Amino acid sequence: MKSLFIVCMASLLFSAHVSSQCNTSNNLAVNRMVTATSEENSGRRADYAVDGNTSTRWSSAASDAQSITVDLGSLKSLCSVELLWESAYGRDFNIDISSDGSNWTTAASIANNTSTHNVIPVSGSARYVRMSGITRATGYGYSLYEFQVFGTAPASSCSSNLAFQRTAYESSQQNSSFPVSNINDGNIDTRWSSGFTDNEYMYVDLGARYPICTVEIFWEAAYATAYRIELSNDAVNWTTATTVSNNTDLHNTIAVSGNARYVKMQGISRASEYGYSIWEMRVLGTSIVLPVKWVSFSGKPDSDKKVDLDWVTADESNNARFDVQRKGDKDADFITIGSVKATTLASGAGQYAFTDAKPADGINYYRIKQVDQNGQFSYSKTISVENRNSSAAVLVYPNPVVSQLYIKDAGQPIDYIRVFTTDGRKMQEFSNIAKGQTTMIQMGIYPKGNYLVQIVTANGVETKKIVKE
Known part of the structure; x- marks a missing residue:
């Protein structure tokens, strides 16, 4: 049903x-x-x-x-x-x-x-x-x-052959009758054979980054006595998932653990004078594409009443673009205000920036929609940025905060700032704050959770809820 x-x-x-x-x-x-x-x-x-x-x-x-x-x-x-x-x-x-x-x-x-x-x-x-x-x-x-x-969380599935009919690459082939495309064509009667040396390899491109749990290899008589299963997200930097030694079987089922787009069989030693010969190689895992890993996402108002957004990602395999979305206090839902093309980094940090030239006065909420090459998408966390006109007392950003929280007056001097836990315990206090001064609070020293920042000006008391990540 x-x-x-x-x-x-x-x-x-x-x-x-x-x-x-x-x-x-x-x-x-x-x-x-x-x-x-x-x-x-x-x-x-x-x-x-x-x-x-x-x-x-x-x-x-x-x-x-x-x-x-x-x-x-x-x-x-x-x-x-x-x-x-x-x-x-x-x-x-x-x-x-x-x-x-x-x-x-x-x-x-x-x-x-x-x-x-x-x-x-x-x-x-x-x-x-x-x-x-x-x-x-x-x-x-x-x-x-x-x-x-x-x-x-449901038990992880280890049943989908992620390698089936995906693009495969080889260090060599014995001849054109034994291409590497045979290793994942689903036909146990076709095979790949390498050149006749030990240091030969082949790898398959899964098309996106997936959780992997098992590699299964069906060898021909020219099998490997020792080899490594390696994983990568860019086909350049490889990590050894497991090493197989003293192999004498023609059917190997190898447990691995990791998230990767590329899976390699790296030969170490052959069992015969011929090369490595594989009828079929299967890569089993879950068929859910792993989204981009978000390292950070923050925003702050600038001096021209605009909002500057910055984000850092990792493992951008299969990424196409980022759609920047905003929702104001009076908006029913998020709207897309711009797009940034992905650098398509397979690993390492990708750094991005975007300026919202026309934020609404008050609190603006932002999120990033990350879109894959195949149209699948995921969202970043949602952050809020205050963009106040000259009549407002203070600017507080970013929120949520990871390490440093900034508080700046917007024309009305601040008498003092206090930081409290949600149960009323005072953590810090700042006073003698000069007009126009930006106060930096090191929130990185606090545990993750919710805090209250109390800001006192001649106009009264303003309390902000701050989320510490």
Whole structure:
């Protein structure tokens, strides 16, 4: 059955217990990337629904068709969704799930809800989980203190032959009757044979970076007594996954562990006077393409009231471009404001920059959509950057922050700055701040989590929630 469809009265649904096999001690959604169709204001942001803090909340615009979506980061086997509503709760809504963020399945449909605490059994594997509002219970929007998702990471699959009919390369061939393309054509009666020396090799290009668990080789009588299985993301820099020694078998099943685009058999020694001869080589793993690895993503306002974005990536195998997306406080959803062509680095750091020339006044939210050559895509985390006009008190950036947080007045001198934990414990204080001075706070010394920065000016007190990554 394509989906699990649950329709029932709330009084029955929410008195039921989640299956004892559902692990409700591990909230898969906490501090994950989250988006919403709208936010009531900057104090009711979508990320407040997954921050693990029941004193903060997300609120949507005051209309029925609103939704909030959390990205779990990878496929998970789901068993339960728990919604902690404020008094502006959803009367009718769906829980939808997706593996790619585009194609959705309804996992549960709730009608006539009257509770502010919903525990909803769901079933299926998904990376994205969405609460899709249908009808509100009040004249306000939908408002959630917490959007919790429970389940486990599914057992990894080691069944897909990722090498089948992919492009293969060789150091040599015995003659044109034994090309390297024979090693992954799916025909056990055709083979590749190398030149008659020990230091020969072949490798296959999987087309993108995949998790790999097994390499299987079917040798002809001219087999290798010793060889290495090597992995690479650029076909230049290779890592040895395993070394096989004293081999006497014609069918080798080799366990490997790693993520790679290229897989090589590097010969060390032959069993005969001939070369290396392989009927078929299979590379087994999971068929989910690994997205670009994000090293960092940050943004800050500049002196011309623009916003400068910078990001660093690694392992960009198969990458095509980055679409820069922005959403303001009053926007319903993200829009693409520009694209940056990928450097297509297979390994190492890729450094990128983009300037938003026309940010909205107030808080702007940014994310990067990374698009592969084959059209698949993934998203970076979402960051917020304050872009204030001259009447505003301060600029605070970046948020989320990894190491250094900057605070600058925008015309109104700052009396002092204090940093607190969310339970009210003061961590640092800064005073005697000159007009126009930028204060740098070393957040790198703090554990990951949420903090409050209190900024006092002659106009009053302003408190900012800061996410430390």
